[in-house]
Amino acid sequence: MRREAGHERKDGAHILRHSCATMLMQAGIDPFEAAGYLGMSEQTLREVYGHHHPDYLRSAAAAIAQKGRFVSVVESVVDSGETSDQNKKPND
Numbered sequence: 001m002r003r004e005a006g007h008e009r010k011d012g013a014h015i016l017r018h019s020c021a022t023m024l025m026q027a028g029i030d031p032f033e034a035a036g037y038l039g040m041s042e043q044t045l046r047e048v049y050g051h052h053h054p055d056y057l058r059s060a061a062a063a064i065a066q067k068g069r070f071v072s073v074v075e076s077v078v079d080s081g082e083t084s085d086q087n088k089k090p091n092d
Helices: 012-026 031-038 042-052 058-065 073-079
Strands: none
Touching: 012 031, 012 042, 031 042
């Protein structure tokens, strides 16, 4: 039947599994759930197909989107509520 359809390759099941994994990740399906459906470990799914998931590199993209907003170390310490008085020892 494959030959009649013009498919000489014998790896049809592998191609279908690969396509399914790619589509599940592109759809944003939870990797744990997708891995269970595909019968593979979540680690393998993330390593091989993770770059297809919409969350892949989302935090990096968000950081680049804020490229005009540079925060200095001093501003970060002030924002956290930490001051130099809090770092002093009681006898200082």
